[in-house]
Amino acid sequence: MPLSYDPEFAKAAAPILSGISSNPAPAVHDVKSRREGITARYAEMFAKLPEPSGVEQTIHQIKSYDGQTISVYRFWKKDSPTSPGPTVLHCHGGGTIQGDVELFKKPLALQVQQTGVQVFSVDYRLTPENPHPTPSEDCYAALCWLYEHADEFAVDRTRIATMGESAGGMLAAGITLLARDRGLSPPLAKQILIYPMLDDRNTVPNPALEPLALWRANDSITAWTALLGDKIGTDDASPYAAPARIKSVEGLPPTYIDVGELDVFRDEDIKYAARIAAANISLEFHVYPGLPHAFEVYAPNIEATKRAQADRMRAITTL
Structure with missing residues (x-):
């Protein structure tokens, strides 16, 4: 049976899907058009x-x-307890080529309203102007700053999670690896990876999935090249930029990962989750049927999105 959209998603997202299909896709390596198009769509939906x-x-x-x-x-939250509590260090999505915290601040504020868990979100520098290691190191610097100022912000250093969506999930996974390998103490409590972009080698279109994908192979090639330059797809690509390349996941914290069935990152996320499970690290993993990349942006009120958001909020509130 061929892959297809969740019926409720297809109905809710019909206007945006029609607009995407009626406009030519940007050429590979066209960062400018992607910045303008994706940012405009996200701003409209948010x-x-x-x-x-x-x-x-x-x-x-x-x-x-x-x-x-x-x-x-x-x-x-205004009424947050003054005693130290759990905290999320967030890295926003956008392929590392577009977006900023200003774009994502409404969904982040709604997340805090719902969970009561404060969030620190990093306005890291974008690629290709600032290739690896700058995005990862910007986010890691923010993590270290958060540890240093934990008392000032009522942060419990033993209950800090990294979190991000798409390329932000890649950055969250990357700085979680850096925290492990650089001996950040106390260790991170959790990583929460929302349809993370993890593997620069995943650039060949899947013919069954590509027509339904909202982030496609050419988008990935564009984003990974902006981040890694001519190291994309080679053994010189850093695992702190492409976490799927890390030799060992031993010592990572409990992990939450979710991804849509129609997301081009699906298979690399499944493989990463399987490695974490094989290392006997606590794992919560979801594949949501009939949903593409960034499904909650385009269809925030459907039942499948509500289930996914409930899963994510639980991952945060159980820090």
């Missing part, structure tokens, strides 16, 4: 989300690994 209430936001300037200043956004 504008339809309900307005969060009771969530505060501040922006903090920190120094990254090379001395450059980057911004870290803090989101927290």
Whole structure:
């Protein structure tokens, strides 16, 4: 039986799917068109989300690994306890080629409103202007800054999770590996990876999946090349940029991963999850039938999205 969209998703996302199909896809390596198109679509969809209430936001300037200043956004509930509690260090999606925290701040604030768990989101520098290791090192610098300032922000250092979606999931996984390998103490409590982009070698279109995908093989080639340059697909690609390449997952924290059945990252996410399970690391893993990449952006109110969001919120609240 051929792959197909979840019927409720197809109905809810029909206008955006029609718009995507009626416009020519950007050429491979056309970063500018992808930045404009994806950002506009996400901004349109996020504008339809309900307005969060009771969530505060501040922006903090920190120094990254090379001395450059980057911004870290803090989101927290007004009535949060003053005693140290769980915290999420978030890396936003966008293939590392587009997006910023400003674009994602409404869904992040809604997440904090729902869970009560504060979030620090990193405005890392984008590629191709800032290739690897800059995005990963920006996010790792933010993680170290969070550890250093934990007392100031009522953060329990033993209950910090990394989290990200798509390329943000790649960055979250990458800095979780860096935290393990650099001996960050205390260790991270969890990694929460939402349809993460993990493997630069996954660039060959799957003919059964490609027509239904909302992020396609050419998008991946564009994004990975922007991040890795001529190292894409070679043995010189860093596992801290492409976590699927890491030789061992031993010592990683408990892990949550989810991905749609129609996502081009599906198979690499399944393989990464299987490696974590084989290492006897606590794992929660979901594949949602009939859903493509970033399904919750395009169809936030369908039952499948509600189930996925409930799974994610539980992963956060059980930190």
